[in-house]
Amino acid sequence: MAIHIERGNIVEVARGPRKRRMVPGSALLDGLAVVWTHWRESFRMNRDFSDIHGTFTQEYPDEQPKLPEAYRNMPILLYDDASGHELCTSCFQCARICPPQVIHMTQAKDPVTGKPVPAVAEFIIEYDACMSCGFCAEVCPFDAIKMDHNFELSTVDHPGLTVHKQELLRPISYYQRIAPTFWAEAEAGAMKKLQGNVKRRPDVIGLAPQLTEMLAARRRELAEQAAAAPPAPAAPAAAPAGEARKLTPEEKAAKLAAIKAKNAGAKGEAPPAAATPPATEGMSPAEAKAAKLAAIRAKNATKETAPAPPAAAAAPSTEGMSPAEAKAAKLAAIRAKNAAKNAAEGSAPPAETAAPTAEAAAPAAETAPLDAKAAKLAAIRAKNAAKKAAEGGGEG
Numbered sequence: 001m002a003i004h005i006e007r008g009n010i011v012e013v014a015r016g017p018r019k020r021r022m023v024p025g026s027a028l029l030d031g032l033a034v035v036w037t038h039w040r041e042s043f044r045m046n047r048d049f050s051d052i053h054g055t056f057t058q059e060y061p062d063e064q065p066k067l068p069e070a071y072r073n074m075p076i077l078l079y080d081d082a083s084g085h086e087l088c089t090s091c092f093q094c095a096r097i098c099p100p101q102v103i104h105m106t107q108a109k110d111p112v113t114g115k116p117v118p119a120v121a122e123f124i125i126e127y128d129a130c131m132s133c134g135f136c137a138e139v140c141p142f143d144a145i146k147m148d149h150n151f152e153l154s155t156v157d158h159p160g161l162t163v164h165k166q167e168l169l170r171p172i173s174y175y176q177r178i179a180p181t182f183w184a185e186a187e188a189g190a191m192k193k194l195q196g197n198v199k200r201r202p203d204v205i206g207l208a209p210q211l212t213e214m215l216a217a218r219r220r221e222l223a224e225q226a227a228a229a230p231p232a233p234a235a236p237a238a239a240p241a242g243e244a245r246k247l248t249p250e251e252k253a254a255k256l257a258a259i260k261a262k263n264a265g266a267k268g269e270a271p272p273a274a275a276t277p278p279a280t281e282g283m284s285p286a287e288a289k290a291a292k293l294a295a296i297r298a299k300n301a302t303k304e305t306a307p308a309p310p311a312a313a314a315a316p317s318t319e320g321m322s323p324a325e326a327k328a329a330k331l332a333a334i335r336a337k338n339a340a341k342n343a344a345e346g347s348a349p350p351a352e353t354a355a356p357t358a359e360a361a362a363p364a365a366e367t368a369p370l371d372a373k374a375a376k377l378a379a380i381r382a383k384n385a386a387k388k389a390a391e392g393g394g395e396g
């Protein structure tokens, strides 16, 4: 409600009933009482801010103030006390958000591959232009940059206020001391992220320069200890090129059967057209392909060679085979050639003695029931071929 007051009129405002009767000079005494109270309280120290009275003055710099955790002055970078690894990954978030643009950095690179890694090579903050807004610490996803409590930065060295990584770095334990509650909230996530980042960068990258020497000395010590220790047993020799792994007995038997079938077919002594295809179960794709190729070649060779070619011409083609396969094929060819030669000279053992071939396949058959059939078949064919050759030699 608006009150209209005529110009020149005196308006009296009632303030309720008076507590005590006003006497001349009483207001002056009231004022003096306030002054007296404050003067008397000035002799009482009040460090815990329990009320508004007392003396809050501190004997700085002999006595350092106790600052609240959220107090912020200049940004610092953190590294892990135990490992020396810096938390910063050079993600550039802080540099982007900084209002006066006083953060500068370069990303570290792998010394071997030259590719960027999640670590910072150089990190500079211009303290003389930083306004302590704390945005950089707020935005950092890795809790790598925090606001320091140190405010004693007065200097006449102006270039010294361009602070480099080595002077910015502090151990996590330092920040934990000045802001225990804040670090307790961030610790689990920060350490988990640090472990992930350390895996993605070489061991020598992202280490606090303060600890580099200490860590290098520790590594040297470990290397010397390892050198002094007795040598470990030698590792088995690496597989030759082209042979990715050691073949199992089943695979060996299947390969052998395919080679024997091929050789017998090349001599025109067995009906390879109807030969059992080599068992490829349990073989790698490359090995299965080689076995199939050998069987097809044997089949084709039989079709083309109606009269049996001389034994010397029966050398198997090793093209497209691994060194181990080629060696096994050559060995089988030499054995077949020798058997045919002996049979032609009449010194061939009776057909029954060819049984060792079958017997030789027996162990494989025991270990590989699925491939035993193919191995046995190849052995029978070899035996029949030797028998035929012996009969032919006798007739001749």
Ligand code: SF4
Residues within 6 Å of the ligand: 075, 097, 098, 099, 100, 101, 102, 103, 125, 129, 130, 131, 132, 133, 134, 135, 136, 137
């Ligand atoms: S505190 Fe503010 S001004 Fe200072 S570096 Fe961080 S973002 Fe920049």
Ligand code: SF4
Residues within 6 Å of the ligand: 087, 088, 089, 090, 091, 092, 093, 094, 095, 139, 140, 141, 142, 143, 144, 145
């Ligand atoms: S301090 Fe934090 S925000 Fe800045 S680059 Fe490093 S990880 Fe990124």
